[in-house]
Amino acid sequence: MSKDKSEYLINRKDNQYEVVIGLEVHAQVTSESKLFSTSSTKFGAEPNTQVSLVDAALPGMLPVINEYCVKQAIKTGIGLKAKINKRSVFDRKNYFYADLPQGYQISQFKDPIVGEGKVILDMPDGQKEVGIERLHLEQDAGKSIHDLDPKNTFVDLNRSGVALMEIVSKPDLRSPDEVNAYVKKLRSIMRYLGTCDGNMQEGSLRADVNVSVRKKGTKEFGTRCEIKNVNSIKFMQMAIEYEANRQVDLIEDGHSIDQETRLFDTKKNETRSMRSKEDAHDYRYFPDPDLLPLEVSDDFIEKLKLEIPELPDEKKKRFIEKFKLSPYEATILVSDNETSNYFENVIKKSDVKLATNWIIGELFAALNEKNLEITESPISAGNLSKLINLIKDGTISGKIAKTVFEHMMEGDKDPKKIVEEKGLKQESDPKALEALIDKVIDDNREKATEYKSGKVKLFGFFVGQVMKVSGGKANPQLVNEILKKKL
Amino acid sequence: MSEITKQSLSELIKNIKDKKLSSTEVTKAFVERSEKSKKLNAYVTEDFSAAIDKAKKFDENPNLDLKLPGIPMAVKDLFCTKNVKTTAGSKILNNFIPTYESTVTQNIWNEGAILLGKLNCDEFAMGSSNETSFFGCVQNPIDKDLVPGGSSGGSSSAVAAQLTPITVGTDTGGSIRQPASFTGIVGLKPTYGSCSRYGIVAFASSLDQAGPMAQNVRDCALLHEVISSYDEKDSTSIDFKRNNYVKELTNNIKGKKIGIPKEYRVDAMPKEIEDLWKKGIDYVKDCGAEIIDISLPHTNYALPTYYIVAPAEASSNLARYDGVKYGFRADGENLIDMYEKTRSEGFGAEVQRRIMIGTYVLSSGYYDAYYLKAQKVRKLIKNDFDEAYKKVDAILTPSTPSSAFKIGEKTNDPVSMYLNDIFTVPVNLAGLPGISIPAGHDAKGYPLGLQIIGKAFDEQNLLNIAYAMEEKINFKNKITDWWIK
Amino acid sequence: MSIDLKTIKHISKLSRISVDEKKAEKLAGDLNSIFEFIEKLNELKTDNVQPLTSVAKTTLKLRDDEVKSKNLRDQIIKNSPQENEDYFVVPKVIE
Numbered sequence A: 001m002s003k004d005k006s007e008y009l010i011n012r013k014d015n016q017y018e019v020v021i022g023l024e025v026h027a028q029v030t031s032e033s034k035l036f037s038t039s040s041t042k043f044g045a046e047p048n049t050q051v052s053l054v055d056a057a058l059p060g061m062l063p064v065i066n067e068y069c070v071k072q073a074i075k076t077g078i079g080l081k082a083k084i085n086k087r088s089v090f091d092r093k094n095y096f097y098a099d100l101p102q103g104y105q106i107s108q109f110k111d112p113i114v115g116e117g118k119v120i121l122d123m124p125d126g127q128k129e130v131g132i133e134r135l136h137l138e139q140d141a142g143k144s145i146h147d148l149d150p151k152n153t154f155v156d157l158n159r160s161g162v163a164l165m166e167i168v169s170k171p172d173l174r175s176p177d178e179v180n181a182y183v184k185k186l187r188s189i190m191r192y193l194g195t196c197d198g199n200m201q202e203g204s205l206r207a208d209v210n211v212s213v214r215k216k217g218t219k220e221f222g223t224r225c226e227i228k229n230v231n232s233i234k235f236m237q238m239a240i241e242y243e244a245n246r247q248v249d250l251i252e253d254g255h256s257i258d259q260e261t262r263l264f265d266t267k268k269n270e271t272r273s274m275r276s277k278e279d280a281h282d283y284r285y286f287p288d289p290d291l292l293p294l295e296v297s298d299d300f301i302e303k304l305k306l307e308i309p310e311l312p313d314e315k316k317k318r319f320i321e322k323f324k325l326s327p328y329e330a331t332i333l334v335s336d337n338e339t340s341n342y343f344e345n346v347i348k349k350s351d352v353k354l355a356t357n358w359i360i361g362e363l364f365a366a367l368n369e370k371n372l373e374i375t376e377s378p379i380s381a382g383n384l385s386k387l388i389n390l391i392k393d394g395t396i397s398g399k400i401a402k403t404v405f406e407h408m409m410e411g412d413k414d415p416k417k418i419v420e421e422k423g424l425k426q427e428s429d430p431k432a433l434e435a436l437i438d439k440v441i442d443d444n445r446e447k448a449t450e451y452k453s454g455k456v457k458l459f460g461f462f463v464g465q466v467m468k469v470s471g472g473k474a475n476p477q478l479v480n481e482i483l484k485k486k487l
Numbered sequence B: 001m002s003e004i005t006k007q008s009l010s011e012l013i014k015n016i017k018d019k020k021l022s023s024t025e026v027t028k029a030f031v032e033r034s035e036k037s038k039k040l041n042a043y044v045t046e047d048f049s050a051a052i053d054k055a056k057k058f059d060e061n062p063n064l065d066l067k068l069p070g071i072p073m074a075v076k077d078l079f080c081t082k083n084v085k086t087t088a089g090s091k092i093l094n095n096f097i098p099t100y101e102s103t104v105t106q107n108i109w110n111e112g113a114i115l116l117g118k119l120n121c122d123e124f125a126m127g128s129s130n131e132t133s134f135f136g137c138v139q140n141p142i143d144k145d146l147v148p149g150g151s152s153g154g155s156s157s158a159v160a161a162q163l164t165p166i167t168v169g170t171d172t173g174g175s176i177r178q179p180a181s182f183t184g185i186v187g188l189k190p191t192y193g194s195c196s197r198y199g200i201v202a203f204a205s206s207l208d209q210a211g212p213m214a215q216n217v218r219d220c221a222l223l224h225e226v227i228s229s230y231d232e233k234d235s236t237s238i239d240f241k242r243n244n245y246v247k248e249l250t251n252n253i254k255g256k257k258i259g260i261p262k263e264y265r266v267d268a269m270p271k272e273i274e275d276l277w278k279k280g281i282d283y284v285k286d287c288g289a290e291i292i293d294i295s296l297p298h299t300n301y302a303l304p305t306y307y308i309v310a311p312a313e314a315s316s317n318l319a320r321y322d323g324v325k326y327g328f329r330a331d332g333e334n335l336i337d338m339y340e341k342t343r344s345e346g347f348g349a350e351v352q353r354r355i356m357i358g359t360y361v362l363s364s365g366y367y368d369a370y371y372l373k374a375q376k377v378r379k380l381i382k383n384d385f386d387e388a389y390k391k392v393d394a395i396l397t398p399s400t401p402s403s404a405f406k407i408g409e410k411t412n413d414p415v416s417m418y419l420n421d422i423f424t425v426p427v428n429l430a431g432l433p434g435i436s437i438p439a440g441h442d443a444k445g446y447p448l449g450l451q452i453i454g455k456a457f458d459e460q461n462l463l464n465i466a467y468a469m470e471e472k473i474n475f476k477n478k479i480t481d482w483w484i485k
Numbered sequence C: 001m002s003i004d005l006k007t008i009k010h011i012s013k014l015s016r017i018s019v020d021e022k023k024a025e026k027l028a029g030d031l032n033s034i035f036e037f038i039e040k041l042n043e044l045k046t047d048n049v050q051p052l053t054s055v056a057k058t059t060l061k062l063r064d065d066e067v068k069s070k071n072l073r074d075q076i077i078k079n080s081p082q083e084n085e086d087y088f089v090v091p092k093v094i095e
Helices: A067-079 A176-193 A233-252 A275-280 A298-306 A312-323 A327-334 A337-347 A352-370 A381-392 A398-409 A415-422 A430-443 A445-452 A456-469 A476-486 B009-017 B023-036 B048-060 B103-110 B153-160 B177-183 B217-227 B271-286 B299-320 B335-346 B349-362 B368-388 B414-421 B425-430 B459-473 C005-014 C021-043 C073-078
Strands: A009-011 A016-028 A091-094 A104-107 A117-123 A126-139 A143-145 A152-156 A163-169 A205-215 A225-230 A261-265 A270-273 B043-046 B072-076 B114-119 B166-171 B186-189 B209-214 B257-261 B290-294 B394-398 B434-441 B447-454 C088-091
Touching (some): A009 A233, A016 A176, A016 A233, A067 A163, A067 A298, A091 B299, A104 A126, A117 A176, A176 A205, A176 A233, A176 A312, A176 A337, A205 A233, A233 A270, A312 A337, A327 A337, A337 A381, A352 A381, A352 A398, A381 A398, A381 A415, A398 A415, A430 A456, A430 A476, A445 A456, B009 B023, B009 B217, B023 B072, B043 B153, B048 B114, B072 B103, B072 B153, B103 B166, B103 B217, B153 B166, B153 B177, B166 B186, B177 B186, B209 B217, B217 B434, B271 B434, B299 B368, B299 B414, B299 B425, B349 B368, B349 C005, B349 C021, B368 B425, B368 C021, B414 C021, B447 B459, C005 C021
Parallel strands (some): A225 A261, B072 B114, B072 B166, B257 B290, B257 B394
Antiparallel strands (some): A009 A016, A016 A205, A091 A104, A126 A163, A143 A152, A152 C088, A261 A270, B043 B114, B166 B209, B186 B209, B186 B434, B394 B447, B434 B447
């Protein structure tokens, strides 16, 4: 772990406080059907249309586990370089809530499917390792809707029973920036693996954030508060910022911190206590007698290892070594699988250096402006590759290429066609250029004489004139050579 | 031909197959007798006219290859039955109509049987006398104001009184065997995992098992053959090769080793029970089996273990009855108020008591001392049986420590009520099969049963021993039809 | 060991069953006699015993990831105590 040069500290008049953060990320497992039932997990369906008899907890209904969800959890565990537990147990977490039809959530308490692992973060001042405590499988709850009726709460059970992975980090995070990097890295790993789509708008990725503070230099942890169910990275950062300052203020005023569950109010940008949850805090976990211990063989795990694609860390290493990218460039290009695939498709048939610059520079800026993902890019990898080759073989200049690129962004057109149609091809015929240059020298007799008498600075003027007359299409290198001869 | 309702299941099937009786005649006879027997309060829901319609339909085009061709049958009200009210004996499910069918009952209908109605039981199967039912006590046809046992009390009463030729009950701690013993019929609790739990209102998931209740061992074997099946919808269902239990039924048990556990000689066991057990041992010897004294050292700890494990699981299994999705709901000012009132008014006293026990033993600070401890003792109890089965093929014990008692006699003393299951509970904790067969009468003329406990999945052997003993015992139930004027 | 009224109140809260004073007293009495009988387990030393959670001699079977359950909204809502075509309805939840 490298020394963090830009430490995140909360300063009060005499004291500096360090913030200690641990995350419990709830990631929805990508699967067709739910963890213990055969209803669909599709997002956005009409209320209560994806609810089986099991999900609605009708009398006598029993859970049967989805093998794919088990595989997804193990794959994620492998991606987190974690210990896979060959025997794990499903427990019932007992509490009453309107959107919890069974009166308990099936989760894993003592024996999770995945044990300790780690995630490497690329911070501006070096790498940081964040420990993973565990990963377990559990059921999602339904949704309570409080604002459709003044007297009643409405319950939609479509989400009830959808598989979640709860990924618990060690309290290794120290700043909102690290939390940002951690969540993004976790999401990137799961997207590479195809185990969670990481779509935060649809609630596929949420987190409970544990925050405590301690005076800089002390070893013991402070009392922590848990901020429940935060559904965007930005809100996580805001909540941490608010909560850490709240705790520091309490300590500075001589108060102690109550260990409690808090809610982040996104409108007021503050956290507040959820007292209603407190008295029901005894979850009475016990092994679910409707299920047996989940046992997986070495063979089962080995087969899954074969399905693991190259993950961001390894890919980054390869990009640096094989393509001579800078760590900065590599980090950006591997951040998600789609980007790195795009990059690798572009460089199949074109120059790596140019491709890197064009993707990180022009393409990202253009996509950003249009609010598009790389998968939605109007310019296919193949066409960007062609554009780069047109630059490389001198057909067009870099400047003209930008014009072509703009046309390409309007619709996926072959850059060659654009060049032809718009007549943007670079003039590289020496005879044609000679004629052009002769004309320019002819038109600027006086300046040519001045140049010849030693005013060498005027060379630039002549290049500019030639380019202007050619409409930017003249091959600058050839123009240089011919001009020198002629002058 | 004897009166239709007096015939055993096997006789009825033979007469239907021989076209001597139609399904309609048989169904009407049981409906008629059931109509005349309302005093027993055996039914919670009658489905008589639908049953007769189905019988008529069966007769139009009878499929006589089925195992239960056109046989009418009432079932315990713990099995969810499609479009027929299912209450589990509780007010909280008083108005619940499932849109699905339990696997066990589906297996029964698939073999041609016809639903007569739903039989009374203790609320959520929690009881040993059928007195905890929201729908009132059930009379034992043996004598007035006598309990029929529980929790499958409506079932035992209905079979003994011949309101149904046969039935299915469920057994969590003795709920098939104890009422069978109290009413002079045969009741089998199969090995855990033998019959699917899908669609059965859950009491204690690691102990619950459905099983047949019948007038004789052969009928019992036949129904077991129908209901025992592997079911993908139940994760605890076991995929093993099931026998043709009736075809392979034999009274030849020569050379079988039968264990007699000394720990079942409990303090204050009535002499009648002691004598019955001795007689049972003699019968087994007569059949050519060998008697071997064995020890099940942790027997005395079974009941305390059971009263931790079963309530713990029940406290969680019954959390779904919260007034939100189905069943009874009391008005409340807010969600929590609604929950508390619904569950307080919807559950009876015994169910509330057990939910409280279960909640307590799982709660923070007590889990290790109670729940975990009980799971460990459960292991010791199972080890006892594993050890014993190295030496014997089956174990013979009394079914209950007494004969049926009077309604109201034990309702104020939960512990004395719980002691009823002292001989049956260890079998559930170890997941083994157990059968109770009628073996004699006490001084009052009330029936007494003997229990045979088998190895896991060895129902065939168990049925064979019961079949052989039944022949020797030649039990006759003394039923006077006192409830029919 | 003795279960007092405070404990009864606590577990009645956890189990969402309301109890008044009279009922609490009755329950305390019943539970104490039941636990007296349960305490018998303390005679046994179980330090080295593995707890038994299921007697089923099998491991958890895994199901294929297939959507089989169709839209059952009408069936599922049908039994609910408060009428609504789309949702389950409960008294307002106070956060």
